[in-house]
Amino acid sequence: MSPTLVNIVSTSIFALAVIHTFSTQFFEHLAHKHPNHAGVWHLLGEVEAVFGFWAMVLVTFFFFYSGNQATIQYLESLNFTEPLFVFVIMVIAASKPVLEFCLFLVTRVAALLPLKKSVSFFWVTLTLVPLLGSFITEPAAMTVAALLLRDHYFSKKISPKLMYAALGVLFVNVSIGGTLTPYAAPPILMVAAKWNWDIVFMLQEFGWRSALAVSVNSTILSVLFYKELLQVSSNPSERSDAVPFSVILIHLLFLLGVVIFVHHSVIFMGLFLFFIGYTAAYARYQNKLIFRESLMVAFFLAGLVVLGSQQKWWLQPLLANLDADTVYYGATALTAITDNAALTYLGSLVDGLSDEFKYALVAGAVTGGGLTVIANAPNPAGYSILRPSFEEGAISALYLFIAAVPPTIVAIIAFRFI
Numbered sequence: 001m002s003p004t005l006v007n008i009v010s011t012s013i014f015a016l017a018v019i020h021t022f023s024t025q026f027f028e029h030l031a032h033k034h035p036n037h038a039g040v041w042h043l044l045g046e047v048e049a050v051f052g053f054w055a056m057v058l059v060t061f062f063f064f065y066s067g068n069q070a071t072i073q074y075l076e077s078l079n080f081t082e083p084l085f086v087f088v089i090m091v092i093a094a095s096k097p098v099l100e101f102c103l104f105l106v107t108r109v110a111a112l113l114p115l116k117k118s119v120s121f122f123w124v125t126l127t128l129v130p131l132l133g134s135f136i137t138e139p140a141a142m143t144v145a146a147l148l149l150r151d152h153y154f155s156k157k158i159s160p161k162l163m164y165a166a167l168g169v170l171f172v173n174v175s176i177g178g179t180l181t182p183y184a185a186p187p188i189l190m191v192a193a194k195w196n197w198d199i200v201f202m203l204q205e206f207g208w209r210s211a212l213a214v215s216v217n218s219t220i221l222s223v224l225f226y227k228e229l230l231q232v233s234s235n236p237s238e239r240s241d242a243v244p245f246s247v248i249l250i251h252l253l254f255l256l257g258v259v260i261f262v263h264h265s266v267i268f269m270g271l272f273l274f275f276i277g278y279t280a281a282y283a284r285y286q287n288k289l290i291f292r293e294s295l296m297v298a299f300f301l302a303g304l305v306v307l308g309s310q311q312k313w314w315l316q317p318l319l320a321n322l323d324a325d326t327v328y329y330g331a332t333a334l335t336a337i338t339d340n341a342a343l344t345y346l347g348s349l350v351d352g353l354s355d356e357f358k359y360a361l362v363a364g365a366v367t368g369g370g371l372t373v374i375a376n377a378p379n380p381a382g383y384s385i386l387r388p389s390f391e392e393g394a395i396s397a398l399y400l401f402i403a404a405v406p407p408t409i410v411a412i413i414a415f416r417f418i
Contacts (some may be wrong), residue, residue, distance in 0.1 A: 010310035017054035021047050031294045032394045047373050048296035048380050051303030078305055081265045081310050083212035086139045087298035088272045090381050093140035095169050096287040097243045097251040102144045118232040126218040130177030138178035138185050142378035154389035156232050162225045168403030169221050173214045175369025179206035185364040186341035186377045191348045213414035216409040235373040242381045248251035297380040308342040315346045324360040331364025363415040370404040
């Protein structure tokens with residue numbers, strides 16, 4: 001079937017958005033070079049705003065081409081639960097009591113390792129926290145790990161090489177580290193119920209491979225930058241005003257409630273409103289909640305939903321014509337230019353898939369989830385938190401891709417050859 005005008009325009013705009021995400025550093029450079037128009041260049045240089053901006057362009061086209069009623073019906077037919085969920089989970093996971101709890105866990109585990117604290121804390125942050133993402137969800141794990149890296153390493157003026165290498169490992173490890181359970185990783189969440197993938201299946205087929213790859217990636221990175229990490233003056237065990245255990249427990253219960261009702265935005269948004277009220281009532285135990293960063297990430301993902309939903313016309317036929325081996329590497333590559341959850345969702349619409357094909361599709365999607373900022377839903381969260389630490393407040397998409405290739409190869413070995 002020949003593509004329609006809407007198909008062509010939608011895919012063209014999607015392609016422009018992808019190109020734009022690789023060009024954000026250029027716009028940030030223009031903001032510094034032309035301060036009179038810095039606001040516009042900063043806006044175009046924020047990767048979190050890219051897909052929202054181009055989604056607006058697409059919606060504007062729909063209004064002129066299809067009319068108001070058809071456009072509104074299209075937008076109301078889309079599911080924005082994931083952007084809302086990521087917004088809520090980011091705010092709660094980045095709250096001071098939750099961070100205190102995660103810091104306690106990371107510090108205690110790091111103390112068990114026979115290494116200097118700055119090295120062991122780094123390794124545990126990039127290993128334990130991504131694997132915790134299987135239980136507290138990947139967006140929460142990304143938020144926690146990024147904040148720990150920012151406060152204890154990126155703020156210490158470490159080398160750009162280490163920053164990009166750590167970012168690449170973080171993105172890959174979070175993408176594969178959430179596969180121990182069927183509800184934490186967005187690309188698995190999209191298919192688990194339909195394909196009857198329970199926690200036993202996930203542990204047998206994905207979990208141990210993920211844990212192995214995550215550990216190997218963190219170890220290689222720590223060894224390569226061991227000398228530099230030794231020079232980092234970090235005191236992870238130091239804490240400001242102690243947060244009572246009861247407050248930490250209540251925050252963790254809010255987090256748990258949101259995770260349990262991940263598919264029901266009406267409930268988890270209601271819980272979120274109660275959470276905001278609670279933090280206001282006990283403000284002395286809180287830091288400033290990261291509303292702006294979380295909203296920008298939600299805006300990014302909402303734009304991806306609008307643009308990604310129009311790519312079914314070419315993605316689904318492409319997947320349907322691939323064998324299991326090809327679909328694994330194809331999914332890994334496609335994930336770099338489209339959200340991996342959208343990729344697995346489209347794959348789930350194809351009838352008659354073999355178990356081998358299903359495994360290859362999902363494994364490929366999570367394997368490639370660290371290659372670009374748009375590859376995996378939690379990536380914009382880590383990007384938003386860590387971006388200000390880089391030169392000119394911009395992260396090079398090319399350098400991120402290069403840094404993510406080695407840990408991605410480790411993931412390929414784990415999922416395809418072991």
